[in-house]
Amino acid sequence: xxxxxxxxxxxxxxxxxxxxxxxxxxxxxxxxxxxxxxxxxxxxxxxxxxxxxxxxxxxxxxxxxxxxxxxxxxxxxxxxxxxxxxxxxxxxxxxxxxxxxxxxxxxxxxxxxxxxxxxxxxxxxxxxxxxxxxxxxxxxxxxxxxxxxxxxxxxxxxxxxxxxxxxxxxxxxxxxxxxxxxxxxxxxxxxxxxxxxxxxxxxxxxxxxxxxxxxxxxxxxxxxxxxxxxxxxxxxxxxxxxxxxxxxxxxxxxxxxxxxxxxxxxxxxxxxxxxxxxxxxxxxxxxxxxxxxxxxxxxxxxxxxxxxxxxxxxxxxxxxxxxxxxxxxxxxxxxxxxxxxxxxxxxxxxxxxxxxxxxxxxxxxxxxxxxxxxxxxxxxxxxxxxxxxxxxxxxxxxxxxxxxxxxxxxxxxxxxxxxxxxxxxxxxxxxxxxxxxxxxxxxxxxxxxxxxxxxxxxxxxxxxxxxxxxxxx
Numbered sequence: 001x002x003x004x005x006x007x008x009x010x011x012x013x014x015x016x017x018x019x020x021x022x023x024x025x026x027x028x029x030x031x032x033x034x035x036x037x038x039x040x041x042x043x044x045x046x047x048x049x050x051x052x053x054x055x056x057x058x059x060x061x062x063x064x065x066x067x068x069x070x071x072x073x074x075x076x077x078x079x080x081x082x083x084x085x086x087x088x089x090x091x092x093x094x095x096x097x098x099x100x101x102x103x104x105x106x107x108x109x110x111x112x113x114x115x116x117x118x119x120x121x122x123x124x125x126x127x128x129x130x131x132x133x134x135x136x137x138x139x140x141x142x143x144x145x146x147x148x149x150x151x152x153x154x155x156x157x158x159x160x161x162x163x164x165x166x167x168x169x170x171x172x173x174x175x176x177x178x179x180x181x182x183x184x185x186x187x188x189x190x191x192x193x194x195x196x197x198x199x200x201x202x203x204x205x206x207x208x209x210x211x212x213x214x215x216x217x218x219x220x221x222x223x224x225x226x227x228x229x230x231x232x233x234x235x236x237x238x239x240x241x242x243x244x245x246x247x248x249x250x251x252x253x254x255x256x257x258x259x260x261x262x263x264x265x266x267x268x269x270x271x272x273x274x275x276x277x278x279x280x281x282x283x284x285x286x287x288x289x290x291x292x293x294x295x296x297x298x299x300x301x302x303x304x305x306x307x308x309x310x311x312x313x314x315x316x317x318x319x320x321x322x323x324x325x326x327x328x329x330x331x332x333x334x335x336x337x338x339x340x341x342x343x344x345x346x347x348x349x350x351x352x353x354x355x356x357x358x359x360x361x362x363x364x365x366x367x368x369x370x371x372x373x374x375x376x377x378x379x380x381x382x383x384x385x386x387x388x389x390x391x392x393x394x395x396x397x398x399x400x401x402x403x404x405x406x407x408x409x410x411x412x413x414x415x416x417x418x419x420x421x422x423x424x425x426x427x428x429x430x431x432x433x434x435x436x437x438x439x440x441x442x443x444x445x446x447x448x449x450x451x452x453x454x455x456x457x458x459x460x461x462x463x464x465x466x467x468x469x470x471x472x473x
Contacts, residue, residue: 014229034267040184057410067397080383082138110266160295172252184254319464
């Protein structure tokens with residue numbers, strides 16, 4: 001009996017390497033590479049800064065919270081600040097996906113365009129149609145309660161990131177070894193971005209969202225045999241892998257695609273197509289396109305029900321959301337919530353049809369996504385400080401070193417990134433700066449602040465209800 005119990009206990013542990021790979025898989029992808037490739041060698045600097053200022057504080061602070069309080073960001077902020085602020089935090093975690101899906105599917109549309117007709121990558125109407133079609137198809141699949149997406153998402157890191165990334169680097173090295181000049185300067189004088197005003201550095205704000213998500217895997221810290229020693233090692237390995245996946249492909253893309261010709265949505269395929277055409281193997285372009293599309297869709301299906309399920313449970317148990325949104329179908333899936341989200345996603349997708357420059361629409365949605373998500377991070381850092389001060393004796397499986405300093409750094413970085421997000425980037429072109437600020441401000445204010453306030457302001461006692469067991473599985 002004792003032997004069986006011991007074995008059962010032993011099986012719950014995971015290795016720190018496994019946790020590092022899980023974290024890498026959930027955070028890193030090739031999708032962000034074109035955004036920083038426009039800076040050439042300077043992208044190394046622009047990736048390292050947010051990693052030090054945001055990635056590390058987020059990882060270590062979330063680890064302590066997850067090891068002491070189960071239930072995710074709502075529980076952390078709810079215990080540390082208030083239940084209302086906890087609802088705001090989890091709402092922002094959910095709401096950011098409203099803007100995340102159009103930008104993700106714009107990348108899918110532009111990548112898929114290289115399979116059928118590369119000229120479509122810059123066609124706003126085409127991009128809008130693809131976004132709307134794929135999103136609603138994903139809602140239909142997810143509403144069936146299917147588990148078939150798990151295999152696709154778990155293979156995404158290998159199929160859609162590591163293999164294409166390694167191939168991209170290999171081709172880039174051969175390209176330079178043949179004596180071909182790099183499209184971007186690769187000398188020491190270009191290690192730092194050229195200063196042409198604050199707009200020249202605005203793209204760094206997108207990198208904060210690139211690193212977002214580290215807090216989700218912190219829930220596994222209790223599954224480590226020795227969290228105090230193993231978690232820092234896991235995070236160090238994850239940070240190295242994430243930085244490698246983000247930085248190296250971006251630099252390689254800058255070798256072959258001039259920054260002035262680089263599309264923020266289709267830059268990865270531009271680089272692959274350029275390499276393949278150079279080496280006379282253009283027939284591989286569609287194959288790589290399919291791999292990248294499959295990985296992105298797998299990630300989307302995984303994210304589609306996750307954040308909304310957390311909001312579903314809180315909405316029902318605390319009565320923060322009306323019953324029409326928290327109703328589940330026979331499979332226990334929050335179908336109505338996904339449909340409501342889909343209506344907004346459809347409206348946002350139409351931006352691509354009406355904004356002439358597809359890259360501008362992509363960038364606007366990416367910034368709004370970041371703004372909304374940063375609200376959650378500020379609340380998380382504040383909650384961590386309050387919990388350490390007000391409840392220092394609470395059992396924690398892991399205690400972050402210099403927590404106050406980490407939270408201060410993370411909060412300052414989040415606020416700075418939030419403010420920088422209102423500055424139009426140079427890639428925004430000749431668009432009106434005031435209209436840009438209004439679009440970002442309204443998008444963030446309405447979705448991230450006004451809507452949750454209205455839910456809290458007008459909630460009724462009858463909104464409370466028990467969560468069906470099938471929705472918890």
